[in-house]
Amino acid sequence: xxxxxxxxxxxxxxxxxxxxxxxxxxxxxxxxxxxxxxxxxx
Amino acid sequence: xxxxxxxxxxxxxxxxxxxxxxxxxxxxxxxxxxxxxxxxxxxxxxxxxxxxxxxxxxxxxxxxxxxxxxxxxxxxxxxxxxxxxxxxxxxxxxxxxxxxxxxx
Numbered sequence: 293x294x295x296x297x298x299x300x301x302x303x304x305x306x307x308x309x310x311x312x313x314x315x316x317x318x319x320x321x322x323x324x325x326x327x328x329x330x331x332x333x334x
Numbered sequence: 335x336x337x338x339x340x341x342x343x344x345x346x347x348x349x350x351x352x353x354x355x356x357x358x359x360x361x362x363x364x365x366x367x368x369x370x371x372x373x374x375x376x377x378x379x380x381x382x383x384x385x386x387x388x389x390x391x392x393x394x395x396x397x398x399x400x401x402x403x404x405x406x407x408x409x410x411x412x413x414x415x416x417x418x419x420x421x422x423x424x425x426x427x428x429x430x431x432x433x434x435x436x437x438x
Contacts, residue, residue, distance in 0.1 A: 293393055295405045298356045301346065303339060303370065308422060309360030313414040314397045318358055320407035327346060329339055331361070 296322030304330040335373045340383035343374060347390055357394040358402065362422050364430030367396055371434035396431050398424045 300318040302325055304311030311328040318325050347355065357374045361367045371394045372379050378386040395402050398419065403411055432438040 293356065293395065293401060295356065295402065298354050299350065301343060301355065301357045302360070303335075303357060304360035305362055305366065308362030308366075309397050309415060309418045311360065313418070314358045314360045316414045317397055317402065317406045317411055320410035321402070321405040323356070326350075327342060329342065331336060331339060 298323045299326045300324065301326060302328045304328070306330055306332045335370045335378070335383065335385075337383040340373065340378060340385040343390070343392075344384045344388065347392075352390060352392055355392055357392050359394065359396045359431075360418075361396070362427070364426045364433075367427055367430040368434045370394070371431060375434075394431075394434070396427050398422075398427050399431060 300323045302311045302314035302318060304314050311330040315325040315328045359367055359370050361370060369379060373385055374390055374392040374394050377388045397415055
């Protein structure tokens with residue numbers, strides 16, 4: 293799967309990798325990040 | 335996956351379709367990863383959220399997977415994810431993704 297040119301929904305997790313970190317990685321691979329969330333399990 | 339995120343994904347797909355859409359996950363444990371992957375592909379397995387019975391078929395990967403890591407800028411990856419790679423069980427997460435895709 294090629295990330296370049298893809299539209300990425302970044303679903304992070306508070307106890308895992310945050311959404312914004314995933315988004316930065318996706319952007320560095322040439323993807324367009326269209327939504328960023330960090331899920332919180334309580 | 336919580337109903338809010340299910341609603342978000344459903345709205346995005348309703349507006350933009352599924353073409354070129356990819357979901358990237360950051361969850362820390364295998365079960366959460368498997369459920370999230372199943373939800374965006376085959377629908378909410380618990381049949382309670384907006385994606386219950388909705389088969390979007392979206393490609394889904396975890397940020398720890400080689401497929402994502404190898405395509406990203408190494409410096410950015412190290413800066414953003416390196417810490418989490420050291421502190422979380424990446425193998426457990428990767429195995430969860432494989433199970434979710436029916437690869438193991």
